[in-house]
Amino acid sequence: MRKKKYIKVAKEVIDLEIKALIKLKNNINESFNLAVQQILKCQSKVILCGVGKSGLIANKIASTLSSVGTPAFYLSANDSSHGDLGSISKKDILILISNSGETNELKNIIQFANRNKILLIGIVSQKNSVLYRSADIKIFIPKAIEAGSIIPTSSTTSQLALGDALAIATMKQRNFKKKDFKKIHPAGSLGAQLKTVEDIMLKDSAIPFVNENVKMKDALKILSSKKLGFLLVRNKKKQTNGIITDGQLRRFNQKSQNVHNIPVKEIMTKNPIGIDKNELAAKALSIMNNKKITSLCVYEKKNKFKTIGVLHIHNILQSNIS
Numbered sequence: 661m662r663k664k665k666y667i668k669v670a671k672e673v674i675d676l677e678i679k680a681l682i683k684l685k686n687n688i689n690e691s692f693n694l695a696v697q698q699i700l701k702c703q704s705k706v707i708l709c710g711v712g713k714s715g716l717i718a719n720k721i722a723s724t725l726s727s728v729g730t731p732a733f734y735l736s737a738n739d740s741s742h743g744d745l746g747s748i749s750k751k752d753i754l755i756l757i758s759n760s761g762e763t764n765e766l767k768n769i770i771q772f773a774n775r776n777k778i779l780l781i782g783i784v785s786q787k788n789s790v791l792y793r794s795a796d797i798k799i800f801i802p803k804a805i806e807a808g809s810i811i812p813t814s815s816t817t818s819q820l821a822l823g824d825a826l827a828i829a830t831m832k833q834r835n836f837k838k839k840d841f842k843k844i845h846p847a848g849s850l851g852a853q854l855k856t857v858e859d860i861m862l863k864d865s866a867i868p869f870v871n872e873n874v875k876m877k878d879a880l881k882i883l884s885s886k887k888l889g890f891l892l893v894r895n896k897k898k899q900t901n902g903i904i905t906d907g908q909l910r911r912f913n914q915k916s917q918n919v920h921n922i923p924v925k926e927i928m929t930k931n932p933i934g935i936d937k938n939e940l941a942a943k944a945l946s947i948m949n950n951k952k953i954t955s956l957c958v959y960e961k962k963n964k965f966k967t968i969g970v971l972h973i974h975n976i977l978q979s980n981i982s
Contacts, residue, residue, distance in 0.1 A: 673807040680804030680814035681821055687802050688825075694797050695781050696829045699730060704751035706732040709740065711765045713812040714757045714819060721755075721823030728831040737765035745772050755781045759815045761789025770794045783822060785815060853981065857944050858937040860979050861958045861969035868970070869894055870924055872901065877920035879904070888972055890955050893928045899965040900957055902928030934959050937968065941981045944971055
């Protein structure tokens with residue numbers, strides 16, 4: 661095949677899969693609603709199973725459901741007949757995915773589910789099949805032309821899209837938010853981008869507080885001991901009203917030889933920039949870049965003058981946030 665025809669093949673494959681998805685979309689009915697309702701009511705686990713390419717899709721759907729708050733796992737159809745059926749309890753929901761609905765490896769699982777009254781959701785493209793007849797909730801995927809004629813392509817694309825739809829529908833109903841997503845995705849680049857300011861801020865004794873009336877000679881000792889390159893200045897009400905940075909001190913030293921006896925409040929920059937503890941750390945980095953600063957005060961809700969933490973750009977970079 662000449663290279664210029666490869667693009668034509670790619671477009672033909674995608675066109676066939678788009679047609680399959682359109683047929684699937686037009687076929688979504690009350691069975692989908694019932695499946696979502698049962699998944700939401702499930703008090704145990706959602707178990708997905710398939711054979712071959714459908715098994716791979718089932719594995720991916722299980723991962724997606726788990727990632728958005730629905731405990732789910734993939735069960736190997738082959739292993740289930742050799743003891744793994746014991747991992748299914750009566751409170752579980754079983755989702756079997758099969759294009760034909762007649763795969764031999766699934767029949768033992770279907771019999772087990774029916775015998776033990778385990779709710780069975782069948783995702784299948786053949787109404788005259790064991791799976792379709794046996795399922796408590798039948799989700800029909802219309803037959804589609806496979807892009808490669810002999811291998812699952814359009815059919816598995818439809819299965820995957822349907823699984824994504826189930827996951828997103830349950831996620832929205834559970835009101836699953838970014839903060840929930842972060843709890844079960846603590847690692848990796850995605851987890852890093854979901855970290856909040858509170859997750860990485862310095863707090864308590866690490867905050868470099870100094871009273872506004874303290875002389876600079878004493879403030880410098882605190883600046884040196886905290887090793888953050890800045891001091892937060894507070895008044896007698898313990899409200900944050902200023903900030904002093906290394907850079908400010910260097911510039912002030914060039915103008916005055918007697919900086920040590922000057923009160924902090926005469927050197928500080930008033931009204932330092934802050935951020936709410938619940939904001940994403942990525943937003944904090946954006947503020948720092950835009951304002952050309954390296955630190956932020958952290959407050960809670962609208963109480964902007966009560967500093968509960970500080971965020972230095974090093975904290976952000978060390979957390980792999982960009």
